[in-house]
Amino acid sequence: MAAELSSTHFELFGLPQTFEVDRELLDSRFRELQRMAHPDRYAHASDQERRISMQQAIRINEGYQTLKDPLRRGRYLLELGGYDFSDEHHTTSDPEFLMEQMELRETIGEVRSGPDPLDRLGVIMDRIAADFDALAIRLRGQLAAGTVNDHDVAADILMKMQFFRKLDEETQELEASLEDELDQKH
């Protein structure tokens, strides 16, 4: 009962298979696809059609989430190009980057106990965002070059982006809890 839609997310959304994505077009295609496939369109159809419609809606949501996010989109493009992320060999090879990450983590760890924690955290978060964006631009260059050899370089950039994504999530949580603490003091 495999309800295979188009073979790739790009085909599903009728978009060219590139790292650069027209966000407005992606959003409007997403709405258009869900208008056709969403289970609410099949509220009175047979169980079977409802099941299939749900599978399709799930697939469309999955595709949208993948294409929307530069990190997931980059990974997906590499996978389409035959790159295997399950290979163990590429734990990052850049000692300087790892050092920088450790220092950043230490700074974040000290924020709570220092003065003006929210302001200092804000500065760190801006830096994380800027570093992530810079990596995304480098990734775009790599994927535009598009030769098989470049895939290892692209994968390395993706891994670094993953590090920043993780930091971003952690700092957001920290910011939320600092704000809540501040709230309670009032």
Next chain:
Amino acid sequence: MERSEIRGNHKEITMALLQISEPGQSTVPHEHRLAAGIDLGTTNSLIASVRSGVAGTLPDTGGNHLLPSVVRYTTAGPVVVGQTALDAASTDPLNTIASVKRLMGRGIEDVKSLGAHLPYEFVPGASDMPLLHTCHGDISPVEVSADILRVLKTRAEQTLGGELAGVVITVPAYFDDAQRQATRDAGKLAGLPVLRLLNEPTAAAVAYGLDHGSEGIVAIYDLGGGTFDISILRLNRGVFEVMATAGDTALGGDDIDRVVAQWIMQQAGIGDDAGHGQLRHLMQLARAAKEALTELPATPIDVSIDGVDDWSGTLTRAQFDELIGPLVQKTLSPCRRVLRDAGIRTEDLQAVVMVGGSTRVPLVRSRVAGFFGREPLVDIDPDRVVAVGAAIQADILAGNRPDDDMLLLDVIPLSLGLETMGGLAEKIIPRNTTIPTARAQEFTTFKDGQTAMSLHVVQGERELVSDCRSLAQFELRNIPPMVAGAARIRVSFQVDADGLLNVTAEEQVKGIKSSIEVKPSYGLNDREIETMLKDSMAHAQDDMEQRRLREQQVDAERVLEALEAALAEDGDRLLDAEERKVIAAAAAALQLAGKGSDYQAIRQAIEGVEKASSDYVARRMNDNIRKAMAGHRVDEFESP
């Protein structure tokens, strides 16, 4: 009469298939189906419907739209619901259940943490959800909710003049899986054809958005009697897309009443040992004071309750604001979180819409205005807007507006995960993921020869399982014995459009598929519901059998007719001769079974047809989506 029912069903299925070939196109004239939206609230419940194109709440014969969500059980007489029950709350507290929504899908431990304030007697039940001890017997919160729903159902059927074909019931967006499941069960128990559970802020956004013709990003701040939700939605040409939601399912007007009641007790020198009836009475005084302070700077309070010394005093707005300040402040942390999760700032918002009776409290309005840096919109009726939005959705789902493009895309409010080593929760689906959604993760055995693995499904944001809500526990058995780490167990989570979760687990390596449905820890299983339904049904066994047979025959006819129409349209193009033969054989078997009187045989034959045609149906739907997207590319290449 029966004949016309059957015809109505034909049209509906034909329409569904026609829709596949011509998306967004108008179809054959359609028989109007009675549909309603229900706001099953903590304090009050409402039912609304679209009549002559206008959505509105339906009043009872006395002209009241709001039905107090209070149920009184008596030894001999019938169950009493609404204002009459509310009036008895302080004289017969143990048999009069109010705010039952706060108990839905909750365990005895959760209830205990609220329990100091709840004037009921609890007894453990078969599931983790406790029962309420009344003179009518031990009753589950699901049954109490079903009693409220039955009254609304009757009201709607009398007003609209017929049986309801479909309803949408609203739930707080922040309800977890157990609370949603319990609400679904209540609908089933009340005999309602529930098409969908809809999140309350999303329902409000629908009513607001359609009313104001609004586009852009809006925040819905919904503070009801017992629950708080904050949702951020993007409105774009009829699509209502929830970007993020947050809230607190145990924060609302009830809590405001409670702090005021505690203040009165303190002032009047009433001890904590006050009886159930006295507490109820105090809560009512507190609520009256709260309501008075919406308009006035101060209100007198007179306590004259049996067994308590009389007391008179005044509560000023300033004192009231100070008492409830911390509660209102508690709503702002979810507001901050929801903005962060949606990735927007307050200035990106088009509007902040206030929903729920508790948003009438002036302090709530001013704090919300302060937080968002703009005046919130209070021009829609905060009590009715949720039911009205649900009615619009119900009307569309029932198929009354085939041309309507409206679509609601909602999210799950809390992350779903599994317990891993050391009592940690591993997130499988993060909060604010658009539904429906599915995700799978692989796990492995940690002992040589291990043949079973226990899985614990949890919901929540915290890292420790003990801080999350336990949804279900089940065991995967018959794993082929292998060395530790060799087995590959794939656990799949699937969340449907109602936000309800289904979990299955499979061992991959040896291809042994042992799938298990999750048994809810807090809900009722299908058998329990069936038993309760039977108990509550006046129908004799014969009637049931007759009804089942007729239902199956109608189903059989619609399946056959839909299939025929589809085959005529594209059967030649999408099927080869062999495939067509298999489908034709299944259809012939169904035709034969449909002439008999064995409803189970008909059911099986329907399943046979569905199985035989499943690839075909999938192919049709895919074909349609491909065609639509292909059309796009052509258009865009051609136009400059």
